[in-house]
Amino acid sequence: MRITIDEARLLAELKELSALTDCEQDAARPEDVAVTRVVFSENDRRARTWLKKLATDAGLLVREDAVGNTYFRLEGKEPELPVVGTGSHTDAIPFAGMYDGTVGVMGGLEALRAIKRSGVAHARGIELVMFTSEEPTRFGIGCLGSRLMGGVLDAARADAMRDENEMTLKELRAGCGFTGTLESVKLPEKYFSAFVELHIEQGPLLEHEGLQLGIVTSIAAPAGYRILIEGVGGHAGALLMPDRRDALCAAAEVILAIEKSALETKAIDTVATVGTCAVHPGAVNSVPWKVLLQVDVRDTDSARRESVMQRVRAAMREIEQRRGVKMTETLVNADEPAQSDAHIVETIEGICKRGKIAYRKMVSRAYHDSLFVARMAPVAMIFIPCRGGVSHRPDEFAAPGDIARGTQVLAETLARLAE
Numbered sequence: 356m357r358i359t360i361d362e363a364r365l366l367a368e369l370k371e372l373s374a375l376t377d378c379e380q381d382a383a384r385p386e387d388v389a390v391t392r393v394v395f396s397e398n399d400r401r402a403r404t405w406l407k408k409l410a411t412d413a414g415l416l417v418r419e420d421a422v423g424n425t426y427f428r429l430e431g432k433e434p435e436l437p438v439v440g441t442g443s444h445t446d447a448i449p450f451a452g453m454y455d456g457t458v459g460v461m462g463g464l465e466a467l468r469a470i471k472r473s474g475v476a477h478a479r480g481i482e483l484v485m486f487t488s489e490e491p492t493r494f495g496i497g498c499l500g501s502r503l504m505g506g507v508l509d510a511a512r513a514d515a516m517r518d519e520n521e522m523t524l525k526e527l528r529a530g531c532g533f534t535g536t537l538e539s540v541k542l543p544e545k546y547f548s549a550f551v552e553l554h555i556e557q558g559p560l561l562e563h564e565g566l567q568l569g570i571v572t573s574i575a576a577p578a579g580y581r582i583l584i585e586g587v588g589g590h591a592g593a594l595l596m597p598d599r600r601d602a603l604c605a606a607a608e609v610i611l612a613i614e615k616s617a618l619e620t621k622a623i624d625t626v627a628t629v630g631t632c633a634v635h636p637g638a639v640n641s642v643p644w645k646v647l648l649q650v651d652v653r654d655t656d657s658a659r660r661e662s663v664m665q666r667v668r669a670a671m672r673e674i675e676q677r678r679g680v681k682m683t684e685t686l687v688n689a690d691e692p693a694q695s696d697a698h699i700v701e702t703i704e705g706i707c708k709r710g711k712i713a714y715r716k717m718v719s720r721a722y723h724d725s726l727f728v729a730r731m732a733p734v735a736m737i738f739i740p741c742r743g744g745v746s747h748r749p750d751e752f753a754a755p756g757d758i759a760r761g762t763q764v765l766a767e768t769l770a771r772l773a774e
């Protein structure tokens with residue numbers, strides 16, 4: 356009873372999903388596929404409806420929770436047993452590519468269909484999860500759905516979070532039909548007996564080393580901060596330079612201090628990014644008086660990650676004094692790294708060896724919903740190569756053969772874990 360995935364159908368579905376996007380394509384780069392699909396946008400809702408139809412057609416049971424995490428279940432012979440899970444996300448940051456997250460969701464769907472088609476017996480149910488808002492675009496915090504599932508994020512705090520239009524999560528989810536309390540999103544202990552996420556690597560190692568697959572042994576720890584810088588605004592012509600307390604000039608120094616502090620650890624695993632800079636009032640002839648930075652700092656070592664922010668804080672105090680501005684830091688999230696489960700890693704390795712697949716074990720520097728599923732279940736991840744290590748860009752690309760291979764290994768892993 357060999358499990359065989361349908362590569363052509365999977366690739367066609369990934370292509371179809373990529374058409375649900377809110378950004379224009381760049382006519383000068385016709386081979387790129389730009390995807391913007393922010394949680395609870397019209398295209399996110401279309402993607403959800405489309406995916407539910409595919410899953411229902413495949414005979415899977417569909418269930419949604421109060422934040423829109425969607426579960427697709429292939430029932431096992433012993434429905435009372437904890438299930439084997441897989442899944443990822445279909446939301447996409449502005450001007451992303453078509454593979455981040457989607458390979459894990461569409462590959463997961465195809466894996467479940469392939470297991471069903473094969474008729475292979477499995478005692479445990481196997482569930483695919485489409486997690487809500489893995490990307491932080493709308494609410495500034497990543498892995499929203501999986502955090503709530505793992506009970507890592509306070510429900511009241513989550514419901515009160517606002518997007519840039521001042522809409523709360525509570526209002527936005529209700530608008531999509533996701534009512535109910537966020538407390539109910541938390542899964543019971545031992546819901547999953549094991550969880551495996553398929554994802555593109557988003558880094559260059561597999562390609563550089565000519566390997567076909569990566570098995571993730573740990574996921575680096577991300578932290579997010581907001582830094583508000585308040586200076587004094589005024590007329591761009593009339594406010595003289597010696598009198599200025601320009602918030603954007605102060606922000607520029609903070610941004611460079613963040614870069615410097617990350618470099619000072621001298622560790623290749625330390626990364627820091629200022630990804631947004633909102634300038635108020637944002638007019639060419641107005642001296643900026645308020646700037647909001649969103650900062651992303653990551654490391655495999657959370658103490659070293661914290662040392663980056665300690666140096667940044669010292670720099671901020673000095674810049675405040677010298678420039679006569681005020682800076683306020685807000686912590687959005689500071690998460691711990693996650694370790695993969697040795698038994699799942701061994702299971703994937705066994706499948707790779709039997710299939711003569713060239714693989715390596717590796718760290719994930721990007722975060723994933725698996726980081727939070729790891730709080731409640733044994734997890735591991737399967738990485739496939741992506742061209743040049745490029746991700747979060749329209750030229751993100753994973754080769755059809757790599758997508759198919761990753762999905763095949765996922766299907767075999769899930770079937771084995773569900774035996």
Ligand code: GLV
Pocket residue numbers: 489490497720721722723
């Ligand atoms: C996920 O998209 C991440 O930023 O790691």
Ligand code: MN
Pocket residue numbers: 448455490747
């Ligand atoms: Mn992403």
Ligand code: MN
Pocket residue numbers: 444455456489554723
């Ligand atoms: Mn992703």
